[in-house]
Amino acid sequence: MMAPDTSDGGASCGCKGIRRCLFCEKFKDKGHLEASGAKVVHHFLYDPETRFAICKDAEATSFPFPGVFLWENFISEKEEEELISAMDQDMWNQSQSGRRKQDFGPKVNFKKKKVRIGSFSGLPPLSQKLVLRMQQEPRLAGFRPVEQCNLDYHPQRGSAIDPHLDDSWLWGEHLVTINMLANTTLTMSLEQGLPKLGLAEEVQVAVQVPRRSLIVIYDEARYRWKHAIHREHVRERRVCSTYRELSAEFLPGGQQAELGAQLLDIALCFQGTPI
Template structure:
């Protein structure tokens, strides 16, 4: 079932909306949806009461008429409501948006990498067991996290600098932690790895994504890392989109990250579902020429099914730091050659 998606409107845009966001109200505070609907229906017909998030303490009240929402807002916002146990309600306007914009509106989501037909892209389901997943999560949660604006990270081997999208090979943090040793051994079974030296992975970034937080479209800087990038998904699922742009629209930049991707000319867009415990490998064309991107969604649409992301998604991204210029076959996308 596809659930309605409500968001807070921009200033001045929500006056005609029939929907209200109500905090301190919901099953988590002992109020059933039927009770809430009954109380708010005194202001006019109620179309539905929906969970605003996973907390159970915030709801969306959807009226049939915007005038009803306006009356309820004036009467109850910031005021104790005797019919709801005397709770003070905190209310703001809310508007309805389509549940799946961007990746899900026009890009079908595949379950296996071969369906995407992107050379060098591989996805291995159940790469680790549920017990191994639990142990990995426990290991990183016992280590200090570094907070970014929307997510938390840990770096091992070499620290990744987000300002330059590069690493300083002279700033060595030490060997990768022992709790990932079994992963490094297991990736040796991956197909089409021509040089065993490519598996001498020495940099690990652990990302923790809260619900709704994704990743901007980018290609990992060619001059920073060698040709294999492994990404292990833990705890929660997501959809990853791949975009191939015309090089002329952005290749003059040394940083191969698209801040406003919709302004660029795209050759192709493809998407794949990454379940927990799966390992993604980017190599060759997939690594060097395709931007990868995680849409900022709380719900993804996969094969006509709505899949809600978990309370967190944790990724382990393994790479090998490059010590010389990149000499790949995609110079139009390469900061070393471009």
């Protein structure tokens, strides 16, 4: 039987700066909440068969949207239950915007561009078979993850993740995520719009991510488009595991190749516990 969600009910939160969850909005200064006034946004829906962004209101031309790969039914119901049960036996730490997290990776200071092994002991044991399965896909044949982050979203906490670009100094091109417990929508956004298509304002592309699927963000979608999970798309508990690979800086020939080799040796022993 699947282990129950053991969220703390909102006695405190992990939000910092402008980040907000439902607890913040009740008990913290509301001065930093969203500014009033609607802005113009062009909405598109990603079609995984054609790999086009399809205009939702027929007012603009659809366009190719490269850099997204979706693998439906990547895990089975039994595997999903096993993975969630294992996660819920470990401690969930509070994170930004109503999320909870479990980290399996090195200690990183992105501002100072410093990485140290710290207490990193590898990816969790259950991930070994999943990584081998990922590598059967030609796009991921050389994918060797060095970090795994489990995130727990729940509507009672107002869980979300703001539009952002993942770091590219440490992390490589492929961002690989397994989506569990609920369908969700990944919102890709380009604030400067697409002037060549006559779209001067922000453009958003909604990518539907089914339960138990794997989604890969790479190429232009990885480096140019911000990605987010909006609060309104979290209607029930949703858990995801995101795997990241090293950038060229930490691979053979890079300036930090020796450290990269150490990190990969630890990561791929698959004996890790959350840090």
